[in-house]
Amino acid sequence: MSSPGSSDKRVEVRAPMSGVFYRRPAPDQPPYVEVGDFVKKRQVLALLETMKVFQKIRAPVEGTVVEIAAENEVPLKDNDLMFVIETP
Amino acid sequence: MFSKILVANRGEIAVRVLRACRELGIRTVAIYSEADEHCLHVRLADEAVCVGPAVSTKSYLNIDSILDAAKRTGAQAIHPGYGYLAERGDFAKACEADGLVFIGPTPENLELAGDKLVAKKTVHAAGVPVIPSSPTGIDTPQEAERIAQQIGYPVIIKASAGGGGRGIRICRDSQSLLEEFPVAKMEAKAAFGNDEVYIEKLIQEPRHIEFQILVDRFGNAVHLGERECTIQRRYQKLIEESPSPRLTPKMRRSMGEAAISAARAARYFNAGTVEFLVDGEGRFYFLEINARIQVEHPVTELVTGVDLVKEQIRLACGYPLDPALEELQLRGWAIECRINAEDPDRNFLPSPGTVEQYRPPGGFGIRLDTHLYQGYELPIYYDSLVAKLLAHDRTREGAIRIMRRALEEFTISPLKTTIPLHLRILQDPDFLQGRFTTDFIKKFYPDEEEEED
Numbered sequence: 001m002s003s004p005g006s007s008d009k010r011v012e013v014r015a016p017m018s019g020v021f022y023r024r025p026a027p028d029q030p031p032y033v034e035v036g037d038f039v040k041k042r043q044v045l046a047l048l049e050t051m052k053v054f055q056k057i058r059a060p061v062e063g064t065v066v067e068i069a070a071e072n073e074v075p076l077k078d079n080d081l082m083f084v085i086e087t088p
Numbered sequence: 089m090f091s092k093i094l095v096a097n098r099g100e101i102a103v104r105v106l107r108a109c110r111e112l113g114i115r116t117v118a119i120y121s122e123a124d125e126h127c128l129h130v131r132l133a134d135e136a137v138c139v140g141p142a143v144s145t146k147s148y149l150n151i152d153s154i155l156d157a158a159k160r161t162g163a164q165a166i167h168p169g170y171g172y173l174a175e176r177g178d179f180a181k182a183c184e185a186d187g188l189v190f191i192g193p194t195p196e197n198l199e200l201a202g203d204k205l206v207a208k209k210t211v212h213a214a215g216v217p218v219i220p221s222s223p224t225g226i227d228t229p230q231e232a233e234r235i236a237q238q239i240g241y242p243v244i245i246k247a248s249a250g251g252g253g254r255g256i257r258i259c260r261d262s263q264s265l266l267e268e269f270p271v272a273k274m275e276a277k278a279a280f281g282n283d284e285v286y287i288e289k290l291i292q293e294p295r296h297i298e299f300q301i302l303v304d305r306f307g308n309a310v311h312l313g314e315r316e317c318t319i320q321r322r323y324q325k326l327i328e329e330s331p332s333p334r335l336t337p338k339m340r341r342s343m344g345e346a347a348i349s350a351a352r353a354a355r356y357f358n359a360g361t362v363e364f365l366v367d368g369e370g371r372f373y374f375l376e377i378n379a380r381i382q383v384e385h386p387v388t389e390l391v392t393g394v395d396l397v398k399e400q401i402r403l404a405c406g407y408p409l410d411p412a413l414e415e416l417q418l419r420g421w422a423i424e425c426r427i428n429a430e431d432p433d434r435n436f437l438p439s440p441g442t443v444e445q446y447r448p449p450g451g452f453g454i455r456l457d458t459h460l461y462q463g464y465e466l467p468i469y470y471d472s473l474v475a476k477l478l479a480h481d482r483t484r485e486g487a488i489r490i491m492r493r494a495l496e497e498f499t500i501s502p503l504k505t506t507i508p509l510h511l512r513i514l515q516d517p518d519f520l521q522g523r524f525t526t527d528f529i530k531k532f533y534p535d536e537e538e539e540e541d
Contacts, residue, residue: 017440019440
């Protein structure tokens with residue numbers, strides 16, 4: 001997916017296990033992040049619910065969210081792509 | 089007796105209830121979500137109805153859809169299992185309104201049990217000991233000090249809106265109480281949006297011990313002995329046993345009587361559990377009433393020989409208690425290990441997937457309640473409890489030996505489970521001597537935080 005000739009680094013964030021993907025902390029609240037947002041390292045990007053346990057999905061690096069590959073409230077498999085972050 | 093029962097649950101407890109119905113000659117209806125078509129309970133029932141999508145709120149908690157399934161299949165009664173709709177007064181009422189029998193306590197019982205403060209007041213009025221606390225919220229450090237002197241140090245300051253162990257401060261004397269009080273209030277405000285706090289006596293070296301009760305429509309009540317449930321992690325029980333190594337015959341008698349008084353004061357009906365905390369000096373305090381069949385009910389079944397689910401069904405049908413239950417002698421020792429699909433080496437993260445190799449244990453003294461089978465794929469949507477392994481023998485030591493042997497035989501590959509943790513606990517010298525309190529598990533996970541960030 002990396003664009004040739006670009007000095008930016010694209011970092012993929014993948015599901016650590018299967019689970020339901022949530023972009024919002026609660027149904028009546030705004031999403032954690034949108035495409036174009038700049039995120040800090042360890043900032044929460046989404047929640048993954050597996051067998052009633054919620055895991056916070058955190059940004060592995062600082063950078064800009066360039067892609068949100070998973071849809072809200074949809075089940076993901078282990079290692080499915082969730083986000084792409086471009087580091088400065 | 090009923091001719092057809094709908095079981096409004098899934099997994100091991102649905103299997104458990106379906107088996108009891110079959111033995112009673114009652115036809116059964118299972119319900120399932122779109123993710124559970126291949127779950128064992130669907131295969132064991134006479135009929136099965138899909139009640140909605142995978143997400144529990146749209147299926148196993150979908151009252152309209154479940155009642156509709158009951159009406160369409162001609163079921164006369166609904167067994168709710170535990171969790172889901174088991175303690176929902178509105179569901180019990182909706183069943184009644186539709187002419188269906190809810191196999192469990194009355195809607196009023198469910199409401200009372202759900203309101204811990206009212207339940208505490210009700211049983212206290214009947215002479216059952218409760219944890220001494222301030223009657224209401226407290227506003228000033230001076231008032232806090234006055235009440236702490238009445239109930240005796242150490243005390244804890246608790247946020248009225250808190251829960252799950254959060255927002256708690258321990259004070260061992262009046263100086264620390266005066267210092268901590270304003271901080272606790274500010275913290276409560278910040279964490280829960282409500283600065284009301286109250287004071288409760290700190291129970292030292294607590295153990296969690298509960299009594300199984302049965303009450304018929306005519307007000308006859310019995311208890312079936314206790315269950316020791318002290319081995320927990322984050323308020324989730326891991327190992328239960330009956331009897332409790334902590335109780336003397338005298339303590340058992342007075343706690344059993346208190347459990348029955350609590351049931352009578354609450355005008356309780358059907359099967360239930362009265363939970364107590366027991367402190368280091370053997371004093372006991374009422375905690376709450378669990379108005380359902382509990383996960384750990386089989387340990388009581390093994391030492392009493394009574395099938396609690398069948399008793400629930402008979403009582404719901406209006407039968408009186410069998411007088412023979414009054415004369416029950418507890419027989420031997422039973423232990424239960426909860427097998428969860430969780431990785432104890434990775435902070436108990438869930439471990440979903442397909443069971444590729446399944447080899448259940450058996451032999452003398454073993455009971456296994458599970459919905460697992462070879463090739464079963466664990467859905468990601470539901471609880472991680474996959475099996476309850478029970479051992480029964482004449483002595484505690486014998487039951488522990490059987491349990492260890494059975495845990496070693498048990499293969500659920502490639503899932504990560506709590507089996508290795510159970511094996512460690514069953515070799516721990518304090519566990520073997522029956523000496524433990526509710527923070528026992530910290531010995532194995534000393535660095536674990538109470539709550540995640």
